[in-house]
Amino acid sequence: MTHLAPGVVGEPGTAQSRAGTGTADGKPVSSPAPGSRPWTSRRWVLPLAEAVVSVVAALGYTVLCGRISVNPLVRLGQVSGLAALQQYAALLGLPLLAVLLYTAHRGSLRCHQLVKRLVCAALAGLATGVIAGGIVVALRGTPHALGGQEGDPGVLIDMANSFLHHEGMSGIYPPAFPALIALWAKIRYNGRGETGFALHDLQIFFTAVAGPMAYLAWRLLLRPFWALLIAVPAAVLFLDPIRPYSHIVMIILLPLLGCWLREMRRAARRSPRQLLLRGAGLGLVFGVLFLWYSGWYVWAAPGALVAALFLFPWRGGAAAVRRAGLFVGATVATAGVVGAPLLYQMARLGAENPDRYAFLAVYVDPTYVLGWTSDRAGTLTYQTWPVAGEMAGQSGFALLLLFGVGLGIGLGLRSVMVRTTAAVLAGAWLARFWFASHMVHDKAVQLYPRTTWIIMYCLMILAVFGLMAVVHRGSGWVERTVRQRGAERAAATAVIPRRVVQQLAAGMVCVLALFATMGASWSVNRYMPSSDVDSMGIDAYRAHTIKERDGSCPRFSPRKDCADIEKHDWKPGPIEDFIWCAGIVADDWPSVCGLKAPAKVRSRADIERDQEKEKAQRRAQDKKQDKELDEEQGKN
Numbered sequence: 136m137t138h139l140a141p142g143v144v145g146e147p148g149t150a151q152s153r154a155g156t157g158t159a160d161g162k163p164v165s166s167p168a169p170g171s172r173p174w175t176s177r178r179w180v181l182p183l184a185e186a187v188v189s190v191v192a193a194l195g196y197t198v199l200c201g202r203i204s205v206n207p208l209v210r211l212g213q214v215s216g217l218a219a220l221q222q223y224a225a226l227l228g229l230p231l232l233a234v235l236l237y238t239a240h241r242g243s244l245r246c247h248q249l250v251k252r253l254v255c256a257a258l259a260g261l262a263t264g265v266i267a268g269g270i271v272v273a274l275r276g277t278p279h280a281l282g283g284q285e286g287d288p289g290v291l292i293d294m295a296n297s298f299l300h301h302e303g304m305s306g307i308y309p310p311a312f313p314a315l316i317a318l319w320a321k322i323r324y325n326g327r328g329e330t331g332f333a334l335h336d337l338q339i340f341f342t343a344v345a346g347p348m349a350y351l352a353w354r355l356l357l358r359p360f361w362a363l364l365i366a367v368p369a370a371v372l373f374l375d376p377i378r379p380y381s382h383i384v385m386i387i388l389l390p391l392l393g394c395w396l397r398e399m400r401r402a403a404r405r406s407p408r409q410l411l412l413r414g415a416g417l418g419l420v421f422g423v424l425f426l427w428y429s430g431w432y433v434w435a436a437p438g439a440l441v442a443a444l445f446l447f448p449w450r451g452g453a454a455a456v457r458r459a460g461l462f463v464g465a466t467v468a469t470a471g472v473v474g475a476p477l478l479y480q481m482a483r484l485g486a487e488n489p490d491r492y493a494f495l496a497v498y499v500d501p502t503y504v505l506g507w508t509s510d511r512a513g514t515l516t517y518q519t520w521p522v523a524g525e526m527a528g529q530s531g532f533a534l535l536l537l538f539g540v541g542l543g544i545g546l547g548l549r550s551v552m553v554r555t556t557a558a559v560l561a562g563a564w565l566a567r568f569w570f571a572s573h574m575v576h577d578k579a580v581q582l583y584p585r586t587t588w589i590i591m592y593c594l595m596i597l598a599v600f601g602l603m604a605v606v607h608r609g610s611g612w613v614e615r616t617v618r619q620r621g622a623e624r625a626a627a628t629a630v631i632p633r634r635v636v637q638q639l640a641a642g643m644v645c646v647l648a649l650f651a652t653m654g655a656s657w658s659v660n661r662y663m664p665s666s667d668v669d670s671m672g673i674d675a676y677r678a679h680t681i682k683e684r685d686g687s688c689p690r691f692s693p694r695k696d697c698a699d700i701e702k703h704d705w706k707p708g709p710i711e712d713f714i715w716c717a718g719i720v721a722d723d724w725p726s727v728c729g730l731k732a733p734a735k736v737r738s739r740a741d742i743e744r745d746q747e748k749e750k751a752q753r754r755a756q757d758k759k760q761d762k763e764l765d766e767e768q769g770k771n
Contacts, residue, residue, distance in 0.1 A: 181249070181252060182354070184252075184253060184256075185252055185253065185255075185256040185350075185351065185354065185359075186256070186347070186351055188253050188256045188257050188260070189256040189257060189259050189260040189346070189347035189350055189351065190260060190344060190347045191260070192227070192256070192257040192258075192259075192260030192261050192264060192347075193259075193260035193261065193263055193264040193267070193343040193344055193346055193347055194260075194264070194340075194343055194344070195264075196223065196224070196227065196260070196261055196264035196265065196267075196268055196343075197264050197267040197268050197271060197339060197343045199223055199268070200219075200220065200223065200267075200268030200269075200271045200272060201271055203216050203219045203220070203268075203271075203272050203275070204275075205219075205272065205275065206691050207272055207273050207274070207275050207276070207663065207664050207675070207679075207691060208664050208676075208679060208691045208692075208693055210663075213272075213273075213660075213663040213664075216269070216272040216273075216663075217269070217272075217656055217659065217660060217663075219272075220265055220268050220269055220272070220655075220656065220659065221265075221652060221656060223268070224261060224265055224652050224655075225652075227261060228257075228258065228261055228648055228652070231254045231257055231258070232254070232644070232645050232648060234250055234254065235247075235250055235251060235254045235641050235644060235645075236638075236641050236642075236645070238250045238251075238637075239634075239637040239638045239640070239641035240634075240638060244633065244637075247637055251359055251360070251640070251641070251644070252359045254644065255350070255359035255360060255362070255363045255644065256347070256350060256359070258363060258367070258644070258647070258648050258651060259346040259347055259349065259350035259363055259366055259367060259370075260343075260344075260346055260347050260350075261346075261648075261651070261652075262346045262367045262370060262371055262651035262652075262654075262655055263342060263343055263344070263345045263346030263347075263370050263371070263374060263655070264343050264346070265651075265652060265655035265656065265659065266342050266343075266345075266371070266374060266376060266655045266658050266659055267339050267340075267342040267343035267376070268659075269655070269656075269658070269659025269660075269662065269663075270338065270339055270342060270376050270659070270662060270675075271339060272659075273659070273662050273663050273664060273675040274335065274339075274675060274678055274679075275690075275691070276679065276689050276690035276691040276692075277678045277679045277681070277683075277689035277690070277691075277692075278331075278332045278335055278683060278684075278689075279331050279332070279335055279677075279678040279679075279681045279689075280292075280331055280332075280334035280335040280338050280678060281335075281338055281376055281377045281662065281674040281675055281678060282377055282674040282677060282678070283331075283674070283677030283678045283680065283681050283698075284331065284677075284681060284698070284700075284701050285677055286674075287377065287378060288331075288334060288377060288674075289701075290705065291312070291313055291316060291334060292316070292330045292331050292334060292701075293305075293703050293704060293705035293706075294308065294310075294313035294316075294705045295313045295314075295316035295317040295320060295330040295333070295334070296317070296330055296702060296703065296704045296705070297313075297704045297705045298310075298313055298314050298316075298317035299317045299320070299321065299326055299330070300704060302704060302705075304476060304477070304480055305705040306480065306484060306488060306707055307477070307480045307481050307484050307485055307488055309425070309426050309427055309428050309429050309477060310426060310476065310477065311380075311423070311426040311427045312337075312380045312427060312428070315337065316330055316333045316334050316337060317330065317333075319333040319336060319337060320332065320333035323336065329684075331681070331700065335678075338376055338377065338379060339376075341379040341380055341383060342374060342376045342379045345370050345374050345379055345382070345383050345386070346366065346367065346370045348383055348386070348387055349365075349366035349367075349369060349370045349383075349386045349387060350362055350363060350366040350367075352366075352386070352387035352390040352391060353365050353366050353390045355390055355391070355394045356390055356393055356394060356397070356552055360640050360643065360644060361599065361603055363644070363647060364599050364602075364643075364647060365595065365596060365599050366386070367647060367650070367651045368595060368650070368654070369386050369592055369595060370386060371651060371654035371655055371658060372591075372654070373385065373386065373588055373592065374658065376662060377674055380427055380428055381428045381430070382588070383427075383428075384424050384427055384428040384431050385428075385431045385588060385589055385592065386592070387424070388424060388431050388432075388435060389435070389555070389556060389559065389592065389593070389596065390552070391417070391420060391421070391424075392435065392439050392442075392555050392559070393551055393552035393555045393556070394417070395417050395421075395466065396442060396443060396446050396551050396554075396555055397551045397552075398413055398414075398417070398462065399443070399446065399447065399448075399459050399462055399463060400446055400448060400459075400551060402448065402455060402458040402459035402461070402462045403448060403451055403452070403454060403455035403458055403459070405458065405462075407458065407461060410458055410461050410462040410465065411461065411462075411465050413462065413465075414461070414462040414463070414464070414465030414466040414469070415465045415466070415468075415469045417466050418465060418466040418467065418468065418469025418470040418471075418473070419469050419470070419473060421466065421470040421473075421474075422469060422470040422471070422472070422473025422474045423473060425470065425473070425474040425477060426473065426474055426476070426477055429474075429477060429481075430582065430585060431589060433566070434559075434562070434563040434566055434567075434585070434586050434589050435559050435562065435563065435589065436562070437562030437563075437565065437566060438555075438557075438558035438559035438560065438561055438562030438563065439555070439558065439559060439562070440562075441558050441561075441562065442554055442555045442558035442559070443463070445554070445558075446551065446554065446555075447459055447463075487710070488710070489577070489578075489579040489581065489710070490579055490580050490581050490582050491578060491579055491580060491710070491711055491713065491714045491715055492510075492580060492714075492715050492717065493580050493714050493715060493716050493717060493728075494509070494510035494512075494584075494717045494718055495508050495509075495510065495512045495515060495516070495517060495520065495718055496508055496584035496587065497574075497580055497583075497584055498516075498517035498727065499517045499520065499521060501567065501568060501571045501583075503521050503587075504567075504586075504587050504590045504591055504594075505521075505530075505532070505533050505536070505591055505594075506520075506521050506587075507584075507587050507588065508520060509671065510717045510718060511668070511669050511670055511671055511673060512669065512718065513667070513669050513670055514669070536594055536595070536598050537594070539597070539598025539599070539601045539602060540594050540597040540598050540601065541601065542598070542601030542602070542604060542605055543596075543597035543598060543599070543600040543601030543602075543604065544557060544597060544601075545601075546601060546604035546605065546608060547597075547600045547601060547603065547604040550600060552596070552600065553597065553600050556593045556596045556597055556600075557593075557597065559589070559593055560590060560593035560594070560597070563586045563589050563590050563593070564586075564590060566583070566586060567583050567586040567590070570583035571583050574714070575729075578712065578713055578714055579714070580714060610631055613631060614631065662674065662675055663675065664676040664678075664679060666693070669718075676693075679691055679692045679693065680692060680693070680694050680697050680698060681697055681698045681699075681700060682697045682698065682699055682700060684700075713728075713730060714728060716728040719732075719736075720732075720736070720737060720738055720739050720742065721736045721737060721738040721739075721741075722738050722739050724736065
């Protein structure tokens with residue numbers, strides 16, 4: 136736990152191979168004979184086991200949640216569903232934590248570390264499995280996706296229909312996910328007309344595997360506990376089940392950049408063949424992620440480029456420079472070839488597709504980066520959100536996070552990942568204010584509020600690395616101080632027993648598991664069906680108002696006249712020459728947007744009139760029900 140390096144158990148230089156810290160009791164590790172090495176000593180076995188355990192935990196839990204039988208349109212049914220999610224998570228998670236605690240207190244070092252790897256992998260899967268299971272509950276009784284046929288889900292469905300008609304890419308939008316929707320609709324369903332069903336399946340699947348993907352990406356650099364400490368909060372906080380593919384790219388892009396820069400620094404140790412293979416492999420991954428969702432590359436690219444220039448082994452000699460150049464060239468060439476279709480579209484159409492959509496996050500102070508709200512913010516306004524903290528508007532959480540960031544930069548700057556994250560943070564920060572400062576002049580938002588996510592993610596990463604640095608350096612300082620005072624007596628044993636470190640790490644894993652279940656429940660609760668168009672629950676609600684294949688309404692539909700399944704192809708929408716201010720009533724457009732509202736924007740009077748009309752309809756319906764009840768009682 137106290138070691139910052141990404142080395143595996145038993146690797147030279149790690150804590151496990153040092154005299155006095157090799158076993159749980161402080162005894163040296165005895166090297167097994169070559170012929171008696173366990174099968175787990177093979178390099179690929181344990182990483183593969185972690186991947187399998189994590190994915191199986193995520194998908195297995197999601198499938199299990201299909202057994203939860205509630206009406207998701209009724210609030211009491213939603214509460215029962217949320218409770219069932221926690222019940223299943225406890226039944227699966229508590230035995231894992233019990234085994235972890237037992238091996239930390241009673242097991243051998245090798246046994247405990249194996250258990251810890253597998254338990255951390257399983258918890259990463261369960262964290263997002265709970266969110267995916269919650270979406271299964273929210274969509275129970277309907278085959279349609281979150282969002283139905285409105286908004287971004289409707290656009291994705293139209294893009295998938297275009298792929299089924301062999302019309303190719305839809306503008307400059309990354310094509311990989313719409314193409315996968317089309318492919319799954321063709322394999323699993325009947326092609327065109329059922330792309331909404333395919334989107335439903337893929338939303339749940341990628342929500343479930345987001346945790347395993349994040350954890351495995353961070354395992355390229357960190358030990359299990361530290362990887363879990365970054366992956367789980369990030370996945371729970373940032374994951375959007377409506378578009379899970381988007382945030383998955385952001386979460387795994389940062390550790391992959393760190394891994395790539397680390398390999399570049401080590402290029403002098405590799406053979407040309409190894410450099411070509413590793414560079415091409417990482418380039419393939421970067422290219423596929425670019426086709427999957429390219430937005431995060433815009434925000435991460437400036438910082439990543441600066442980090443690459445600073446970390447390039449310029450002073451390592453001509454041989455090191457050539458090998459590093461070979462590695463970089465292989466990566467860039469492979470990524471360029473894979474991402475060429477989208478790069479071509481962006482070069483051809485990029486200037487014709489400005490983003491002119493503003494919502495609540497655009498109206499608030501642009502320096503606020505520790506919270507996010509969508510364009511369905513309920514009753515929140517830029518005057519009431521975000522809530523100002525106690526210290527110059529900053530909350531206690533913000534101050535604590537920034538303190539951790541200071542520790543990470545101050546004590547962990549030798550780490551390639553810390554340098555990479557700090558550079559990406561600075562680049563995204565500057566890009567955010569560049570686009571925000573030019574917003575009025577260019578009449579374009581250019582999605583700058585999305586930098587909130589990557590900036591906050593970078594802050595979280597730096598804070599975790601700060602905690603790692605404190606633990607590592609603090610334990611080292613205690614070791615040196617006590618050894619100097621205890622001389623020969625302390626030289627034979629570890630000052631901080633390995634058993635204590637194991638127990639502390641196991642306890643922290645338990646706390647992190649509790650946070651994961653609580654945070655996942657918070658995330659799911661936001662998506663429970665609600666008819667309020669200004670809430671996030673409207674997406675699940677809409678999925679229950681579209682007809683099924685046979686023309687009938689879904690089982691729990693609140694309407695008798697459900698909408699037909701749309702089968703449109705994607706067409707580029709009209710591009711306005713002004714910023715569209717969503718969530719602003721017509722009366723406030725002049726003061727917020729600087730121009731008169733378009734005719735289709737409702738005023739306060741329109742909203743009040745619609746509310747009165749809705750109340751009158753409810754009263755009429757109540758009177759009708761009371762009259763029918765009185766007639767039935769009179770007959771009896």
